[in-house]
Amino acid sequence: MSSEAELNPTTYIQHHLTNHTISIGDGSFWVLHTDTLITSLLLGVVSLGLIWMVVRKATSGVPSKTQAFVELLIEFIDDQVKTTFHGDRHAFVAPAALTIFVWVFLLNAMDFLPIDIMAWVYEHVFGLHNWRSVPTADVNTTFALALAIWILTIYFAIKVKGFGGWVTELVCTPFGKNPLLWPFNLLLNLIEYISKPLSHSLRLFGNMYAGEIIFMLLGMWAATGVTGTIFGAILGAGWAIFHILIVILQAFIFMMLAVVYLSMAHESH
Amino acid sequence: MNINFTLVSQAIAFSLFIWFTARFVWPYLLRAIEERQQKIADGLAAGERGKKELELASQRSSEVLKEAKQRASEIIIQAEKRASDIIEEAKQNARIEGEKIIAGAKAEIQHETFSARESLRQQVAGLAVQGASKILRREVNAKVHADLLASIEAELK
Numbered sequence: 001m002s003s004e005a006e007l008n009p010t011t012y013i014q015h016h017l018t019n020h021t022i023s024i025g026d027g028s029f030w031v032l033h034t035d036t037l038i039t040s041l042l043l044g045v046v047s048l049g050l051i052w053m054v055v056r057k058a059t060s061g062v063p064s065k066t067q068a069f070v071e072l073l074i075e076f077i078d079d080q081v082k083t084t085f086h087g088d089r090h091a092f093v094a095p096a097a098l099t100i101f102v103w104v105f106l107l108n109a110m111d112f113l114p115i116d117i118m119a120w121v122y123e124h125v126f127g128l129h130n131w132r133s134v135p136t137a138d139v140n141t142t143f144a145l146a147l148a149i150w151i152l153t154i155y156f157a158i159k160v161k162g163f164g165g166w167v168t169e170l171v172c173t174p175f176g177k178n179p180l181l182w183p184f185n186l187l188l189n190l191i192e193y194i195s196k197p198l199s200h201s202l203r204l205f206g207n208m209y210a211g212e213i214i215f216m217l218l219g220m221w222a223a224t225g226v227t228g229t230i231f232g233a234i235l236g237a238g239w240a241i242f243h244i245l246i247v248i249l250q251a252f253i254f255m256m257l258a259v260v261y262l263s264m265a266h267e268s269h
Numbered sequence: 270m271n272i273n274f275t276l277v278s279q280a281i282a283f284s285l286f287i288w289f290t291a292r293f294v295w296p297y298l299l300r301a302i303e304e305r306q307q308k309i310a311d312g313l314a315a316g317e318r319g320k321k322e323l324e325l326a327s328q329r330s331s332e333v334l335k336e337a338k339q340r341a342s343e344i345i346i347q348a349e350k351r352a353s354d355i356i357e358e359a360k361q362n363a364r365i366e367g368e369k370i371i372a373g374a375k376a377e378i379q380h381e382t383f384s385a386r387e388s389l390r391q392q393v394a395g396l397a398v399q400g401a402s403k404i405l406r407r408e409v410n411a412k413v414h415a416d417l418l419a420s421i422e423a424e425l426k
Contacts, residue, residue, distance in 0.1 A: 032275050078299075095291035098290055098294070148280045
């Protein structure tokens with residue numbers, strides 16, 4: 001835990017919710033959350049690197065156990081994408097879905113690491129005072145993913161329907177082609193375009209953030225005495241087990257929504 | 270909960286990861302999976318074919334067996350018939366042969382009897398003539414009674 005002299009619930013939570021930052025320019029925007037960045041990059045490189053190592057040795061004969069596992073994963077994703085996306089999914093959508101699922105799952109899974117032990121490790125092994133383990137509990141990550149998907153949906157919408165077709169769709173659907181309805185169509189579509197990345201990213205962020213907060217509250221309970229420690233441990237274990245479900249489910253939902261948004265961009269109304 | 274440049278960096282990292290997966294991971298593994306699926310499908314088809322062929326072969330073998338059995342029984346029946354024919358024929362031949370022999374023997378017996386009787390008669394006639402000539406020697410002139418003698422002789426014959 002922190003080496004600060006005064007320790008109360010507020011400082012405890014604040015300590016755990018403060019990112020490790022470096023400033024790369026003037027103003028509050030030009031700041032990097034190094035903990036989020038390094039953790040997510042490390043997990044992405046390691047997981048995709050492992051998959052790549054497996055793929056490089058992939059054989060169409062009898063697969064090794066690791067290859068079978070990766071194939072299971074890929075076929076699972078491919079099945080999900082197949083039911084939603086009707087087109088050449090192998091070119092982009094399915095690989096993107098795989099990346100999202102694997103990466104987001106691992107970022108979420110960082111939540112399983114016990115926060116206070118990890119805080120101690122970061123502090124005393126790496127000498128980092130503030131370090132948040134869970135990149136998806138950082139709104140920057142979820143917004144980055146959702147906005148990237150959002151830009152891709154616009155890109156694919158224009159690519160598939162043409163710029164004119166896209167604009168026509170913006171003003172002519174869902175109510176009709178009548179010019180009187182154009183403002184309403186546009187308004188509705190704008191709301192849709194704004195709400196999509198917001199709900200997409202905030203759903204994941206909210207789940208992970210809330211999970212982290214609950215672990216902290218249970219950790220704080222442990223500071224109240226023996227009874228609190230026992231109940232905190234039991235409830236913490238329960239919450240961690242339940243969190244396994246949330247971690248997988250949120251990664252899956254995030255992936256499915258991305259696939260749905262991308263397929264909607266490919267289809268005209 | 271402050272938005273900052275981390276967002277942009279994460280978005281770039283995300284794009285790079287997607288690019289990496291789409292370029293280096295997905296196609297190769299998918300190809301391996303599809304090739305294996307093809308292999309499995311081929312293998313299953315071959316197995317099915319083999320099974321069908323086995324079925325066909327066993328059907329043919331049972332047919333051949335049935336035919337062979339039928340032919341064998343036909344041959345046996347024929348052979349039995351032939352055997353009984355041969356026996357019948359042999360019996361017939363033997364009977365004919367036996368009859369022939371019997372007939373020959375009878376003919377011979379008859380012939381023997383006849384010739385014996387003939388010679389007996391001649392002897393009796395000779396004896397009778399001798400006896401008569403002995404009795405009549407004195408009284409009968411052979412030359413005178415030659416006619417008589419000859420007629421007697423002829424009668425005895």
